[in-house]
Amino acid sequence: LAANPARAVRFVAEAVPHLDEIPVVSWLPGARPLSGLARRLAGVGGVPALPALPAPRTPFSGPVSQHRRFAYVSLPLEEVKAVRKAFGVTVNDVVMAVCAGALRGWLAGHGGVPDGPLVAGVPFSLREAGVQEPGNQVTIMIAPLATHVADPVERLHEVRGAMRLIKDRSALAPARWLREFSASMPAALMGLAARSAFALVGETAPPINVIISNVPGPQLPLYVCGNLLLTHYPVSVITDVSGGVNITAFSYNGSLDIGVVTDRTMVPDAWELAAHLRAALDDLLNAESSLPH
Template sequence: MPAVVAPARRAGVRRDASSWGQGGVLRQLSALDAQFLSYESDINVANIGGLSIVDGQLSRGDFAELAEERCAVTPTLRQRLMTVPLGLDRPYWVEDEAVDLGYHVRELALPRPGNDHQLAEQVAWLHEQRLDRRYPLWEVYVISGLRGRRAAVYVKAHHATVDGVGGAVLLNAFMDREPSPKRQQPGPRAEPDRVPPRAEVLARSVAGIIAHPARLTRSVVETVPYLDEIPLVSQLPGAVPVSRAVRSVTRRLAGLEGVPELPSLAVPWTPFNGPISRHRRFAFADLSLDEVRSIKNAFGVTVNDVVVDLASTAVRRWLIGHDALPEEPLVACVPFALRKKGVEETGNRVTVMLTSLETQIADPRERLQAIHEAMQKIKDRFDLAPAQWLQGLCESVPAALTGLADRAFFGLLARGCPAVNLTVSNVTGPRIPLYVCGREVLAQYPVSLINDAGGGLNITAFSYNGELGMGIVVDRAMVPDVWHIADYLHDALEELKSLVG
């Protein structure tokens, strides 16, 4: 089996505003994409991934053959970073001349008995390891030794490459809708992408620095209407009234209706807030999507509301068990996708909004209703005025200072007042069964990230073929009993089912 595959070239690729050169495309990372690179350290690792359980045995050789085919037709798998001299500007994506599958596709085996806890422990260790930036930013691990004649495939990529939705697309690039699909053929070959000389890259970067004051002014102006959505900034004196006043005037002048005001959310302390370590724990759980939908219909809420409520209930029970439940509600970071339906977009097209988890409410019915009202408020606001503060904030910092600014900001959040308590996310996946190397994918679980800014706990849901795969990533020291949270998710679903009758 060849260890290196030369990428197929693509003809007729459209250039965008951040591309230049003759003979191909040279695409620059967006400010948000680059932020995931700049803040990364051995502790704040910016990997996102997915764990798939497949029916039957699977070897590295089988998967390497599949990966060779998919690398030829999936541009993201062939992109590596080209940095700018002296770090004066954001990096660019260039195609790897030959993708080294000996590096990207690896294998390991679990010791007996090959149970879920052993699998999760191995995935946690793999997930906390940084990706080598000299290669395209993805790796695949084929894991054998699972009991029940199953195998696992763990795929990880850097957050600079994809967001949560894009990560699902990348994961599914290795999967098929049928056990024996036709071989995917690459498109026609085109001239290789031209990688400009370092002097040319440097000159372009210097020109960008000269123009940055204008971009900075524009970004700051565009960010002001969203000050009441930005963690910590919204708690500064005067931030909320200024934000509301500017937003009211600008929307009125544009002939747009007003947007719902967001409540001021004070972030309480929890055991999973503070500086995280470099070590992770991971657990996963399966919930019935049909049962979640029946609860949704019975209470007149959304699937996303139920997912957030399940996370709220599970975290509430964990905090009670550790005698650490605050009187105030926990505050969660909830990502929102900015991708347009039917439009293929690379990189990160996401923003985040904050919501109250209502963990202080003991009654499960009241807690679900309160979460629904809180989520509805931010959804109504998002539908009228999608939050752009994250992009604006990233654009406002000069590229040469981004790394220093990001690491300083993360350190401030970790050691001072937390910006949020945790992250809760819900990603929509395929509704049909998928196959990898002819084996059916039995389950899929998201493996997301934690950092100093977002807290040492992340609960992400991924829907697949009638099931809701829950992935829980935590700091190893902060939450040593991560599987308790997985159990509490099951308990939370049973509690809501009992209310439906």
């Protein structure tokens, strides 16, 4: 508690150059010019500008209920890598494009696909090479998700461009302000403030439509008391701010194991969305097979 004021000062100093990355705050008048000025004063040049990303309304936007649905699917990592190699992208690009295709397929049958991209929250690690400190060091970057693009290959390249932008920006100006902000707030106060703020933002202008995370895992079999671990399906969280869908992928022993968590009232059939993940990868594989070899 004694260190909180000092941490709060560090948070303010480190957060100002990143105002254009903070959902809701980035939309306030003057936020983007101020963050650009702060970066120049700090000697951080050449940071790619982030586009304005208003999150469109979807059936899974807004405050979530207390109830969840969970579904899962495994995709062969070999197929994901085949798409990666054919189109010169990364495995993460393919995962994001598959998720974009799945969400597009689901939205097409549930009220229609928005004209613009969805806005995805994408967790990124802040841990530097060689750092052995315990605990997570993660922030969430905001990126457009090209659900509005019908062609699967064009969608993949749109996703690749968005992922490259936020990675380049993060590499040049790592967003450690979020960790300082969390450390500056007493735990009890932070919990109350977060619940109140999330509920308010979820009701008015949710900044994110969906959380999508891709976690690289071990590519060898693991055992628990001599029993082979067959699959590893992640179960993650949804919030009022991030919307009623979370898709988290974990690669393990040649498989991409994906867990889909939804709000039961918004997306009652999580298995339908999980099935669209398989279909979206098939679309990319069919496009890959039509390329000249």
